[in-house]
Amino acid sequence: MRSDRYRPDAPPYLLYGFLGISLVLNIFMALDLGPSEDPGVGALTSGVEDAVVAAAAPEDGTAAAAIASNSVVETIQPEVVAMDAMPGAKSGWALVRGEVDHSLARTFQTEVGDQADAVAAVYSRLFMWDLDLRKDLRRGDAVVATWRASDDGEIEIPVAWFKSQKLGRTLKAYRYQAPGDAYASYWFPDGTEVPLRLVAGPLDDYDQITSLLKDRPTHKGMDFKADVGTDVVSPKAGTVTRVNWNWKANGNCVEVRYADGTLAKFLHLDKVSVTEGQHVTSGQLLAKSGNTGRSTAPHLHYQLDRGSKNIDPLDYHDTIRRKLPASAMDDFNKEVARLDAMLGEPVAAR
Numbered sequence: 001m002r003s004d005r006y007r008p009d010a011p012p013y014l015l016y017g018f019l020g021i022s023l024v025l026n027i028f029m030a031l032d033l034g035p036s037e038d039p040g041v042g043a044l045t046s047g048v049e050d051a052v053v054a055a056a057a058p059e060d061g062t063a064a065a066a067i068a069s070n071s072v073v074e075t076i077q078p079e080v081v082a083m084d085a086m087p088g089a090k091s092g093w094a095l096v097r098g099e100v101d102h103s104l105a106r107t108f109q110t111e112v113g114d115q116a117d118a119v120a121a122v123y124s125r126l127f128m129w130d131l132d133l134r135k136d137l138r139r140g141d142a143v144v145a146t147w148r149a150s151d152d153g154e155i156e157i158p159v160a161w162f163k164s165q166k167l168g169r170t171l172k173a174y175r176y177q178a179p180g181d182a183y184a185s186y187w188f189p190d191g192t193e194v195p196l197r198l199v200a201g202p203l204d205d206y207d208q209i210t211s212l213l214k215d216r217p218t219h220k221g222m223d224f225k226a227d228v229g230t231d232v233v234s235p236k237a238g239t240v241t242r243v244n245w246n247w248k249a250n251g252n253c254v255e256v257r258y259a260d261g262t263l264a265k266f267l268h269l270d271k272v273s274v275t276e277g278q279h280v281t282s283g284q285l286l287a288k289s290g291n292t293g294r295s296t297a298p299h300l301h302y303q304l305d306r307g308s309k310n311i312d313p314l315d316y317h318d319t320i321r322r323k324l325p326a327s328a329m330d331d332f333n334k335e336v337a338r339l340d341a342m343l344g345e346p347v348a349a350r
């Protein structure tokens with residue numbers, strides 16, 4: 001998945017200290033240690049926590065209970081996959097295909113090997129809009145995906161299916177760049193986008209939302225992975241209350257008090273365009289996104305607070321799911337067919 005070019009500079013001691021799960025997670029997940037007001041964010045483990053899917057890691061005792069996994073993983077040989085149709089492809093894609101018996105982590109761990117948690121985390125992030133793969137697993141659920149690690153350690157997943165007993169259907173996500181979009185996204189076969197979008201959000205162009213409030217109690221914002229220099233606008237009219245406070249943690253940052261009293265924080269910015277006391281209108285440029293403060297990969301941390309209450313942007317904002325334009329569907333359908341061909345015969349998820 002080319003969207004997952006998340007390359008925080010993982011601290012060297014991790015590289016040398018761990019060759020296991022935490023290393024893999026840290027390599028490609030945002031090591032967003034967050035603003036100082038986030039309790040517990042200073043912990044070294046927070047890089048792991050910031051994996052959108054701590055989901056993939058067993059977090060409760062029950063998850064540790066071993067249940068035999070029927071996971072089957074097969075490696076697709078390059079000659080089987082249409083490698084020449086995969087731009088930049090150098091190494092083979094692996095196919096993960098199996099039933100989920102008790103945890104997604106176990107399903108991947110059984111066969112994927114060292115990269116299991118990383119692959120499971122990226123996979124789970126695709127479906128977090130419809131399912132919490134920590135809680136919503138049922139016996140008989142099934143996983144199908146192709147993946148590979150790029151030369152620099154990024155996990156790429158161009159196509160993934162999840163057969164959900166809870167939903168009673170199979171979710172199928174295909175990576176595709178819509179006309180006019182700055183980044184590729186994931187789309188269902190009918191051309192509906194997989195991830196939700198905030199209506200009047202702080203960024204128009206971003207690669208991916210990599211962290212939701214519900215994923216990690218100690219992380220109080222929504223993280224948008226975006227190249228440094230992306231426009232960050234004020235979702236609502238308000239007044240700039242603070243700029244660049246607690247720089248060590250927050251980096252360049254802006255706080256805006258919306259008219260309804262909600263305090264919005266925009267952290268890890270590059271260039272800030274507003275000053276304290278300034279009135280801003282909805283949609284007005286606040287800053288360019290960056291990678292400053294305790295952030296190890298370019299992203300925007302967007303946080304909403306009212307009084308002592310932390311608010312989920314997904315609750316505060318209206319959300320939408322985009323549709324590909326009709327004019328793009330022919331091209332998209334070809335891509336779907338090409339990606340489906342990489343899955344071979346994934347009987348388990350049909």
Ligand SMILES: [Zn+2]
Pocket residue numbers: 032034211219221222223300301302
């Ligand atoms: Zn964050």
